[in-house]
Amino acid sequence: METKKFYITTAIDYTNGNPHIGHAYEKVAADVLARWHKLRGEDVFFLTGTDEHGAKIAAAAEKAGKAPQEFTDEIAAKFQKTWQNLEISPSRFIRTTDEDHVKTVGEILQKIKDNGYLYEGEYTGLYCVGHEAFITEKELVNGVCPDHKTKPEVVKEKNWFFEVSAFTGDIKKRIERSEGDENGEGAVSGGLKIWPEQKRNEILSWLEQGFTDVSVTRPNVKWAIPAPWDPEQTVYVWIDALINYLSGAGFVLDRGEFERYWPADVHVIGADIVKFHCIIWPAMLLAAGMELPKEVVVHGMFTVNGEKMSKSLGNVIDPNGWVLKYGADAVRYLLMREVPWGQDGDVSEEKLLARYEGDLANGLGNLVSRTTNMIEKYCDGQVPEILRESDLPESALSPLQEVGALIEELRFHEALAKIWESIAWANQYIDGAKPWVLAKTDLKKTREILSLLSAHILAVAHKLAPFLPHTAERMRKTFESGKIGKINDLFPRIE
Secondary structure (H helix, E strand, O other), X not given: OOOOEEEEEEOOEEOOOOOOHHHHHHHHHHHHHHHHHHHOOOEEEEXXXXXXXXXHHHHXXXXXXXXXXXXXXXXXXXXXXXXXXXXXXXXXXXXXXXXXXXXXXXXXXXXXHHOXXXXXXXXXXXXXXXXXXEEOHHHOEOOEOOOOOOOOEEEEXXXXXXXXXXXXXXHHHHHHHOOOOOOOOOOOOOOOEEEOHHHHHHHHHHHHHOOXXXXXXXXXXXXXXXXXXXXXXXXXXXXXXXXHHHHOOOOOOOHHHHHHHOOOOEEEEEHHHHHHHHHHHHHHHHHOOOOOOOEEEEEOOEEEOOEEOOOXXXXXXXXXXXXXXXXXXXXXXXXXXXXXXXXXEEOXXXXXXXXXXXXXXXXXXXXXXXXXXXXXXXXXXXXXXXXXXXXXXXXXXXXXXXXXXXXXXXXXXXXXXXXXXHHHHHHHHHHHHOHHHHOOOOHHHHHHHHHHHHHHHHHHHHHHOOOOHHHHHHHHHHHHOOEOOOOOOOOOOOO
16 A cells, blocks of 8 residues: 655745744644654655745845855755754755756746746836735735835836736635535545635635736846746746745656655645735646645744734744753744644743743653652662553543644644643642552552553653654653663753
Protein backbone atom coordinates (compact mmCIF):
# COMPACT_ATOMS: atom_id res chain seq x y z
CA MET A 1 0.00 0.00 0.00
CA GLU A 2 1.40 3.40 -1.02
CA THR A 3 2.34 5.75 1.80
CA LYS A 4 0.00 8.72 2.03
CA LYS A 5 1.66 12.07 1.30
CA PHE A 6 1.12 15.35 3.14
CA TYR A 7 2.45 18.60 1.63
CA ILE A 8 2.21 21.61 3.94
CA THR A 9 3.46 25.14 3.32
CA THR A 10 3.63 28.43 5.19
CA ALA A 11 3.75 31.93 3.80
CA ILE A 12 7.33 32.90 2.96
CA ASP A 13 8.59 35.82 5.02
CA TYR A 14 9.59 39.16 3.56
CA THR A 15 13.27 39.95 4.11
CA ASN A 16 13.03 43.67 4.83
CA GLY A 17 13.37 42.99 8.57
CA ASN A 18 14.17 40.38 11.17
CA PRO A 19 11.93 37.46 12.25
CA HIS A 20 9.38 38.21 14.96
CA ILE A 21 6.98 36.21 17.12
CA GLY A 22 4.15 36.55 14.57
CA HIS A 23 6.28 34.76 11.98
CA ALA A 24 7.11 32.12 14.60
CA TYR A 25 3.43 31.45 15.41
CA GLU A 26 2.67 30.39 11.84
CA LYS A 27 5.83 28.30 11.45
CA VAL A 28 5.39 26.49 14.78
CA ALA A 29 1.78 25.61 13.88
CA ALA A 30 2.85 24.21 10.50
CA ASP A 31 5.67 22.30 12.19
CA VAL A 32 3.20 20.79 14.68
CA LEU A 33 0.99 19.60 11.81
CA ALA A 34 3.99 18.26 9.86
CA ARG A 35 5.28 16.34 12.90
CA TRP A 36 1.83 14.93 13.65
CA HIS A 37 1.42 13.60 10.10
CA LYS A 38 4.94 12.09 10.28
CA LEU A 39 3.94 10.32 13.50
CA ARG A 40 1.05 8.81 11.53
CA GLY A 41 3.56 7.33 9.08
CA GLU A 42 2.83 9.73 6.21
CA ASP A 43 5.34 11.02 3.66
CA VAL A 44 5.51 14.66 4.74
CA PHE A 45 6.96 17.59 2.79
CA PHE A 46 7.04 20.84 4.79
CA LEU A 47 8.01 24.06 2.99
CA THR A 48 8.86 27.47 4.36
CA GLY A 49 11.29 30.18 3.30
CA THR A 50 11.89 33.82 2.44
CA ASP A 51 10.48 36.29 -0.09
CA GLU A 52 13.45 38.35 -1.31
CA HIS A 53 12.55 40.54 -4.28
CA GLY A 54 10.82 43.91 -4.68
CA ALA A 55 11.31 47.64 -4.31
CA LYS A 56 11.01 47.56 -0.53
CA ILE A 57 13.89 45.07 -0.23
CA ALA A 58 16.05 47.13 -2.56
CA ALA A 59 15.33 50.24 -0.46
CA ALA A 60 16.11 48.43 2.80
CA ALA A 61 19.38 47.10 1.34
CA GLU A 62 20.38 50.56 0.14
CA LYS A 63 19.64 52.01 3.57
CA ALA A 64 21.89 49.34 5.11
CA GLY A 65 24.64 50.16 2.61
CA LYS A 66 24.54 46.71 1.02
CA ALA A 67 23.75 45.11 -2.32
CA PRO A 68 20.28 43.46 -2.35
CA GLN A 69 21.70 39.93 -2.62
CA GLU A 70 24.13 40.45 0.28
CA PHE A 71 21.32 41.99 2.35
CA THR A 72 18.86 39.16 1.68
CA ASP A 73 21.55 36.52 2.32
CA GLU A 74 21.99 37.92 5.83
CA ILE A 75 18.26 38.22 6.60
CA ALA A 76 17.43 34.77 5.19
CA ALA A 77 20.16 33.29 7.41
CA LYS A 78 18.52 34.95 10.45
CA PHE A 79 15.17 33.36 9.61
CA GLN A 80 16.78 29.93 9.15
CA LYS A 81 18.64 30.23 12.45
CA THR A 82 15.48 31.34 14.27
CA TRP A 83 13.54 28.32 12.99
CA GLN A 84 16.39 26.03 14.06
CA ASN A 85 16.31 27.62 17.51
CA LEU A 86 12.56 26.90 17.72
CA GLU A 87 12.97 23.25 16.64
CA ILE A 88 11.12 23.98 13.37
CA SER A 89 12.24 21.42 10.78
CA PRO A 90 11.14 22.17 7.19
CA SER A 91 11.90 19.72 4.39
CA ARG A 92 13.12 22.72 2.41
CA PHE A 93 13.79 26.36 3.20
CA ILE A 94 13.17 28.08 -0.14
CA ARG A 95 14.46 31.50 -1.12
CA THR A 96 12.95 33.37 -4.06
CA THR A 97 16.51 34.13 -5.21
CA ASP A 98 17.13 30.37 -5.61
CA GLU A 99 17.99 29.51 -9.21
CA ASP A 100 15.30 26.86 -9.58
CA HIS A 101 12.64 29.25 -8.26
CA VAL A 102 13.62 31.97 -10.76
CA LYS A 103 13.37 29.39 -13.55
CA THR A 104 9.99 28.13 -12.29
CA VAL A 105 8.54 31.67 -12.20
CA GLY A 106 9.55 32.19 -15.83
CA GLU A 107 8.06 28.86 -16.94
CA ILE A 108 4.74 29.30 -15.12
CA LEU A 109 4.16 32.86 -16.32
CA GLN A 110 5.13 31.91 -19.87
CA LYS A 111 2.60 29.06 -19.69
CA ILE A 112 -0.14 31.46 -18.46
CA LYS A 113 0.76 33.87 -21.28
CA ASP A 114 0.78 31.10 -23.89
CA ASN A 115 -2.67 30.05 -22.68
CA GLY A 116 -3.94 33.56 -23.42
CA TYR A 117 -4.48 34.99 -19.95
CA LEU A 118 -1.91 37.82 -19.91
CA TYR A 119 -2.37 41.13 -21.70
CA GLU A 120 -0.65 44.50 -21.81
CA GLY A 121 -2.33 47.57 -20.37
CA GLU A 122 -2.01 50.79 -18.39
CA TYR A 123 -2.98 51.03 -14.75
CA THR A 124 -3.51 53.88 -12.36
CA GLY A 125 -4.07 53.01 -8.73
CA LEU A 126 -3.20 53.49 -5.06
CA TYR A 127 0.03 51.67 -4.22
CA CYS A 128 0.95 50.86 -0.60
CA VAL A 129 4.73 50.54 -0.33
CA GLY A 130 4.36 48.65 2.97
CA HIS A 131 2.24 45.94 1.33
CA GLU A 132 4.07 46.16 -2.03
CA ALA A 133 0.54 45.98 -3.39
CA PHE A 134 -2.19 48.10 -4.96
CA ILE A 135 -5.09 48.74 -2.59
CA THR A 136 -8.54 50.23 -3.10
CA GLU A 137 -10.02 53.44 -1.75
CA LYS A 138 -12.47 51.48 0.43
CA GLU A 139 -9.60 49.67 2.17
CA LEU A 140 -8.20 52.96 3.52
CA VAL A 141 -9.02 54.28 6.98
CA ASN A 142 -8.94 58.07 7.20
CA GLY A 143 -6.98 58.14 3.94
CA VAL A 144 -4.17 55.82 5.10
CA CYS A 145 -3.41 52.10 4.98
CA PRO A 146 -4.78 50.70 8.27
CA ASP A 147 -1.84 48.30 8.64
CA HIS A 148 1.07 50.61 7.88
CA LYS A 149 -0.44 54.00 8.81
CA THR A 150 0.90 55.50 5.59
CA LYS A 151 -0.82 57.28 2.71
CA PRO A 152 -0.62 55.22 -0.52
CA GLU A 153 1.07 56.61 -3.62
CA VAL A 154 -0.90 57.24 -6.81
CA VAL A 155 0.93 55.14 -9.40
CA LYS A 156 0.37 55.12 -13.16
CA GLU A 157 2.33 52.61 -15.22
CA LYS A 158 2.23 50.22 -18.16
CA ASN A 159 2.20 46.60 -17.05
CA TRP A 160 1.27 43.10 -18.10
CA PHE A 161 -2.02 42.03 -16.52
CA PHE A 162 -3.40 38.65 -15.53
CA GLU A 163 -7.05 37.94 -16.37
CA VAL A 164 -8.18 36.83 -12.90
CA SER A 165 -11.77 37.61 -13.89
CA ALA A 166 -11.77 34.60 -16.25
CA PHE A 167 -11.57 32.24 -13.27
CA THR A 168 -13.56 33.81 -10.45
CA GLY A 169 -16.71 31.81 -11.23
CA ASP A 170 -14.79 28.53 -11.22
CA ILE A 171 -12.98 29.42 -7.96
CA LYS A 172 -16.29 30.29 -6.31
CA LYS A 173 -17.76 26.89 -7.28
CA ARG A 174 -14.69 25.06 -6.00
CA ILE A 175 -14.83 26.85 -2.64
CA GLU A 176 -18.54 26.10 -2.30
CA ARG A 177 -18.22 22.44 -3.22
CA SER A 178 -15.29 21.88 -0.83
CA GLU A 179 -17.89 21.77 1.97
CA GLY A 180 -19.95 19.04 0.25
CA ASP A 181 -22.64 18.96 -2.39
CA GLU A 182 -26.37 19.55 -2.05
CA ASN A 183 -27.01 15.82 -1.56
CA GLY A 184 -24.78 15.71 1.48
CA GLU A 185 -22.21 13.49 -0.23
CA GLY A 186 -19.22 15.28 1.34
CA ALA A 187 -16.42 17.39 -0.11
CA VAL A 188 -15.93 17.05 -3.87
CA SER A 189 -12.54 16.36 -5.45
CA GLY A 190 -11.03 19.56 -6.82
CA GLY A 191 -12.70 21.73 -4.20
CA LEU A 192 -10.79 24.48 -2.41
CA LYS A 193 -11.43 24.47 1.35
CA ILE A 194 -10.86 27.74 3.23
CA TRP A 195 -10.82 27.74 7.01
CA PRO A 196 -12.03 29.32 9.26
CA GLU A 197 -15.54 29.80 7.87
CA GLN A 198 -15.41 33.57 8.37
CA LYS A 199 -12.52 33.82 5.87
CA ARG A 200 -14.30 31.48 3.47
CA ASN A 201 -17.35 33.74 3.54
CA GLU A 202 -15.16 36.81 3.08
CA ILE A 203 -13.60 35.34 -0.07
CA LEU A 204 -16.99 34.30 -1.46
CA SER A 205 -18.22 37.85 -0.88
CA TRP A 206 -15.28 39.31 -2.83
CA LEU A 207 -15.92 36.87 -5.66
CA GLU A 208 -19.63 37.80 -5.70
CA GLN A 209 -18.72 41.48 -6.07
CA GLY A 210 -16.37 40.71 -8.96
CA PHE A 211 -12.60 40.71 -8.82
CA THR A 212 -10.51 42.91 -11.08
CA ASP A 213 -7.55 41.70 -13.14
CA VAL A 214 -4.16 42.17 -11.50
CA SER A 215 -0.75 43.36 -12.63
CA VAL A 216 1.89 40.61 -12.89
CA THR A 217 4.78 42.85 -13.96
CA ARG A 218 6.11 46.31 -13.18
CA PRO A 219 8.43 48.47 -15.30
CA ASN A 220 10.61 50.25 -12.74
CA VAL A 221 11.56 47.61 -10.18
CA LYS A 222 15.06 46.32 -10.92
CA TRP A 223 15.48 43.94 -7.94
CA ALA A 224 13.05 41.38 -9.37
CA ILE A 225 12.81 38.46 -11.78
CA PRO A 226 12.75 39.59 -15.46
CA ALA A 227 9.58 38.81 -17.42
CA PRO A 228 10.72 36.17 -19.98
CA TRP A 229 8.91 37.83 -22.92
CA ASP A 230 9.48 41.53 -22.09
CA PRO A 231 12.94 42.79 -21.04
CA GLU A 232 11.46 46.13 -19.94
CA GLN A 233 9.31 44.47 -17.25
CA THR A 234 10.04 42.48 -14.09
CA VAL A 235 7.72 40.12 -12.24
CA TYR A 236 5.60 41.70 -9.52
CA VAL A 237 6.85 40.51 -6.12
CA TRP A 238 3.56 38.91 -5.02
CA ILE A 239 3.27 36.85 -8.20
CA ASP A 240 6.89 35.76 -7.81
CA ALA A 241 6.31 34.79 -4.16
CA LEU A 242 3.18 32.69 -4.73
CA ILE A 243 4.98 30.46 -7.24
CA ASN A 244 7.34 29.27 -4.46
CA TYR A 245 4.80 26.57 -3.60
CA LEU A 246 5.54 24.96 -6.97
CA SER A 247 9.29 25.54 -7.12
CA GLY A 248 9.72 24.47 -3.49
CA ALA A 249 8.34 21.02 -4.28
CA GLY A 250 10.76 20.56 -7.18
CA PHE A 251 8.86 21.88 -10.22
CA VAL A 252 12.02 22.19 -12.36
CA LEU A 253 14.35 20.07 -10.21
CA ASP A 254 12.61 16.71 -9.92
CA ARG A 255 9.37 16.12 -11.76
CA GLY A 256 8.83 12.82 -9.97
CA GLU A 257 9.04 14.48 -6.57
CA PHE A 258 6.84 17.37 -7.71
CA GLU A 259 4.17 15.02 -9.04
CA ARG A 260 4.36 13.09 -5.77
CA TYR A 261 3.62 16.11 -3.59
CA TRP A 262 1.52 18.52 -5.67
CA PRO A 263 -1.16 19.63 -5.03
CA ALA A 264 -0.40 21.07 -1.61
CA ASP A 265 -2.59 19.63 1.11
CA VAL A 266 -2.50 22.75 3.29
CA HIS A 267 -1.33 26.35 2.83
CA VAL A 268 -0.92 27.96 6.28
CA ILE A 269 -1.17 31.77 6.03
CA GLY A 270 -1.99 34.94 7.94
CA ALA A 271 -5.26 36.84 7.70
CA ASP A 272 -3.69 39.76 5.84
CA ILE A 273 -2.86 37.75 2.69
CA VAL A 274 -6.03 35.71 2.09
CA LYS A 275 -6.96 37.55 -1.11
CA PHE A 276 -3.68 36.61 -2.78
CA HIS A 277 -3.86 32.96 -1.68
CA CYS A 278 -7.57 32.28 -2.13
CA ILE A 279 -8.31 34.19 -5.36
CA ILE A 280 -5.18 35.21 -7.30
CA TRP A 281 -3.17 32.04 -6.62
CA PRO A 282 -5.97 29.61 -7.58
CA ALA A 283 -6.61 31.68 -10.71
CA MET A 284 -2.90 31.46 -11.66
CA LEU A 285 -2.93 27.70 -11.23
CA LEU A 286 -6.10 27.29 -13.30
CA ALA A 287 -4.62 29.52 -16.02
CA ALA A 288 -1.50 27.32 -16.07
CA GLY A 289 -3.63 24.15 -16.23
CA MET A 290 -2.62 22.90 -12.79
CA GLU A 291 -4.43 21.43 -9.78
CA LEU A 292 -5.41 23.68 -6.90
CA PRO A 293 -4.23 23.24 -3.31
CA LYS A 294 -6.71 21.30 -1.21
CA GLU A 295 -6.98 23.71 1.71
CA VAL A 296 -5.96 27.19 2.89
CA VAL A 297 -6.01 27.66 6.67
CA VAL A 298 -5.83 31.18 8.06
CA HIS A 299 -4.50 32.15 11.48
CA GLY A 300 -5.20 35.34 13.38
CA MET A 301 -2.72 38.08 14.20
CA PHE A 302 -0.92 38.88 17.41
CA THR A 303 -1.48 42.29 18.94
CA VAL A 304 0.57 44.44 21.28
CA ASN A 305 -1.38 47.06 23.23
CA GLY A 306 -4.32 46.50 20.86
CA GLU A 307 -2.33 47.08 17.65
CA LYS A 308 -1.26 44.44 15.15
CA MET A 309 2.37 43.48 15.51
CA SER A 310 4.35 44.70 12.51
CA LYS A 311 7.84 45.75 11.59
CA SER A 312 6.64 49.11 10.32
CA LEU A 313 5.11 49.97 13.72
CA GLY A 314 8.24 48.85 15.57
CA ASN A 315 6.35 46.79 18.18
CA VAL A 316 7.79 43.37 17.37
CA ILE A 317 8.95 40.63 19.75
CA ASP A 318 12.10 38.67 18.82
CA PRO A 319 11.45 34.98 19.61
CA ASN A 320 15.19 34.26 19.95
CA GLY A 321 15.44 36.13 23.25
CA TRP A 322 12.57 34.11 24.68
CA VAL A 323 14.11 30.84 23.45
CA LEU A 324 17.42 31.71 25.10
CA LYS A 325 15.71 32.38 28.43
CA TYR A 326 12.88 29.82 28.51
CA GLY A 327 13.83 27.21 25.90
CA ALA A 328 12.28 26.43 22.52
CA ASP A 329 9.59 24.09 23.84
CA ALA A 330 8.26 26.68 26.29
CA VAL A 331 7.90 29.26 23.50
CA ARG A 332 6.24 26.67 21.25
CA TYR A 333 3.88 25.80 24.10
CA LEU A 334 2.85 29.43 24.67
CA LEU A 335 2.20 30.02 20.96
CA MET A 336 0.03 26.92 20.55
CA ARG A 337 -1.72 27.12 23.96
CA GLU A 338 -2.45 30.81 24.45
CA VAL A 339 -4.44 31.82 21.35
CA PRO A 340 -7.14 29.69 19.63
CA TRP A 341 -6.22 29.16 15.98
CA GLY A 342 -7.97 31.56 13.65
CA GLN A 343 -8.48 34.21 16.34
CA ASP A 344 -6.42 37.30 17.14
CA GLY A 345 -4.72 37.42 20.51
CA ASP A 346 -2.13 39.04 22.72
CA VAL A 347 1.19 37.49 23.74
CA SER A 348 3.66 38.77 26.30
CA GLU A 349 6.57 37.60 28.41
CA GLU A 350 4.30 37.76 31.45
CA LYS A 351 2.01 35.17 29.84
CA LEU A 352 5.00 33.04 28.84
CA LEU A 353 6.36 33.06 32.39
CA ALA A 354 2.95 32.17 33.82
CA ARG A 355 2.61 29.19 31.43
CA TYR A 356 6.20 28.15 32.13
CA GLU A 357 5.87 28.17 35.90
CA GLY A 358 2.32 26.81 35.97
CA ASP A 359 1.68 24.30 33.18
CA LEU A 360 5.25 23.31 32.35
CA ALA A 361 7.28 23.37 35.57
CA ASN A 362 4.57 22.69 38.19
CA GLY A 363 2.48 20.44 35.92
CA LEU A 364 4.56 18.33 33.53
CA GLY A 365 7.97 18.94 35.10
CA ASN A 366 6.66 18.06 38.55
CA LEU A 367 5.08 14.82 37.30
CA VAL A 368 8.29 13.62 35.63
CA SER A 369 10.45 14.70 38.59
CA ARG A 370 8.28 12.93 41.18
CA THR A 371 8.01 9.75 39.14
CA THR A 372 11.71 9.42 38.28
CA ASN A 373 12.74 10.25 41.85
CA MET A 374 10.47 7.48 43.20
CA ILE A 375 11.66 4.97 40.58
CA GLU A 376 15.26 5.67 41.59
CA LYS A 377 14.41 5.39 45.28
CA TYR A 378 12.04 2.41 45.34
CA CYS A 379 12.98 0.46 42.20
CA ASP A 380 16.78 1.02 42.06
CA GLY A 381 16.19 3.16 38.97
CA GLN A 382 14.56 0.27 37.11
CA VAL A 383 10.83 0.06 36.33
CA PRO A 384 9.78 -3.59 36.76
CA GLU A 385 7.33 -3.41 33.86
CA ILE A 386 6.00 -0.61 31.68
CA LEU A 387 2.35 -1.23 30.97
CA ARG A 388 0.71 -0.78 27.59
CA GLU A 389 -1.04 2.53 26.97
CA SER A 390 -4.34 0.64 26.73
CA ASP A 391 -3.87 -0.52 30.34
CA LEU A 392 -4.18 3.03 31.62
CA PRO A 393 -7.36 4.02 33.49
CA GLU A 394 -10.10 5.61 31.36
CA SER A 395 -9.76 8.92 33.24
CA ALA A 396 -6.09 9.15 32.17
CA LEU A 397 -6.48 7.77 28.66
CA SER A 398 -9.69 9.46 27.51
CA PRO A 399 -8.29 13.02 27.22
CA LEU A 400 -5.22 11.74 25.32
CA GLN A 401 -7.41 9.90 22.81
CA GLU A 402 -8.97 13.20 21.73
CA VAL A 403 -5.65 14.89 20.92
CA GLY A 404 -5.16 13.62 17.35
CA ALA A 405 -8.56 14.77 16.09
CA LEU A 406 -8.10 18.17 17.74
CA ILE A 407 -4.71 18.66 16.05
CA GLU A 408 -6.19 17.81 12.67
CA GLU A 409 -9.00 20.31 13.28
CA LEU A 410 -6.33 22.95 14.13
CA ARG A 411 -7.65 23.20 17.70
CA PHE A 412 -4.12 23.21 19.05
CA HIS A 413 -4.96 24.96 22.31
CA GLU A 414 -7.65 22.37 23.05
CA ALA A 415 -5.31 19.49 22.19
CA LEU A 416 -2.79 20.80 24.71
CA ALA A 417 -5.54 21.37 27.29
CA LYS A 418 -6.49 17.67 26.93
CA ILE A 419 -2.87 16.58 27.42
CA TRP A 420 -2.65 18.74 30.56
CA GLU A 421 -5.93 17.31 31.79
CA SER A 422 -4.24 13.90 31.70
CA ILE A 423 -1.09 15.29 33.37
CA ALA A 424 -3.26 16.72 36.15
CA TRP A 425 -4.86 13.28 36.57
CA ALA A 426 -1.41 11.73 37.10
CA ASN A 427 -0.33 14.31 39.66
CA GLN A 428 -3.61 13.81 41.56
CA TYR A 429 -3.17 10.04 41.33
CA ILE A 430 0.26 10.33 42.99
CA ASP A 431 -1.18 12.57 45.71
CA GLY A 432 -3.93 10.04 46.42
CA ALA A 433 -1.85 6.85 46.20
CA LYS A 434 1.06 8.27 48.27
CA PRO A 435 3.69 5.76 47.01
CA TRP A 436 6.23 7.13 49.48
CA VAL A 437 3.99 5.93 52.31
CA LEU A 438 2.95 2.69 50.62
CA ALA A 439 6.60 1.74 50.00
CA LYS A 440 7.09 1.19 53.74
CA THR A 441 4.58 -1.68 53.79
CA ASP A 442 3.96 -2.84 50.18
CA LEU A 443 6.86 -2.41 47.76
CA LYS A 444 5.16 -4.60 45.13
CA LYS A 445 2.11 -2.32 44.99
CA THR A 446 4.37 0.75 44.94
CA ARG A 447 6.17 -0.62 41.88
CA GLU A 448 2.84 -1.31 40.15
CA ILE A 449 1.87 2.32 40.69
CA LEU A 450 5.21 3.47 39.23
CA SER A 451 4.75 1.11 36.27
CA LEU A 452 1.40 2.71 35.55
CA LEU A 453 2.87 6.22 35.86
CA SER A 454 5.72 5.30 33.50
CA ALA A 455 3.22 4.07 30.89
CA HIS A 456 1.25 7.27 31.35
CA ILE A 457 4.30 9.49 30.89
CA LEU A 458 5.22 7.63 27.68
CA ALA A 459 1.67 8.11 26.38
CA VAL A 460 1.87 11.83 27.20
CA ALA A 461 5.27 12.06 25.49
CA HIS A 462 3.80 10.58 22.30
CA LYS A 463 0.99 13.16 22.18
CA LEU A 464 3.36 15.99 23.14
CA ALA A 465 5.95 15.17 20.46
CA PRO A 466 4.57 17.50 17.75
CA PHE A 467 4.31 20.41 20.19
CA LEU A 468 7.34 19.99 22.48
CA PRO A 469 9.74 17.81 20.47
CA HIS A 470 12.82 18.16 22.69
CA THR A 471 10.92 17.58 25.95
CA ALA A 472 8.94 14.64 24.53
CA GLU A 473 12.07 12.97 23.20
CA ARG A 474 13.82 13.34 26.56
CA MET A 475 10.82 11.80 28.33
CA ARG A 476 10.64 8.95 25.82
CA LYS A 477 14.36 8.12 26.00
CA THR A 478 14.31 8.22 29.80
CA PHE A 479 11.40 5.84 30.23
CA GLU A 480 12.42 3.48 27.41
CA SER A 481 16.07 3.27 28.47
CA GLY A 482 15.54 0.58 31.10
CA LYS A 483 17.66 2.32 33.71
CA ILE A 484 16.00 5.57 34.80
CA GLY A 485 17.80 8.46 36.45
CA LYS A 486 15.85 11.16 38.24
CA ILE A 487 14.95 14.25 36.18
CA ASN A 488 14.58 17.44 38.17
CA ASP A 489 15.44 19.90 35.40
CA LEU A 490 12.84 19.37 32.69
CA PHE A 491 11.79 23.01 33.17
CA PRO A 492 14.34 24.59 35.54
CA ARG A 493 13.46 27.62 37.62
CA ILE A 494 13.79 30.94 35.78
CA GLU A 495 15.93 33.40 37.72
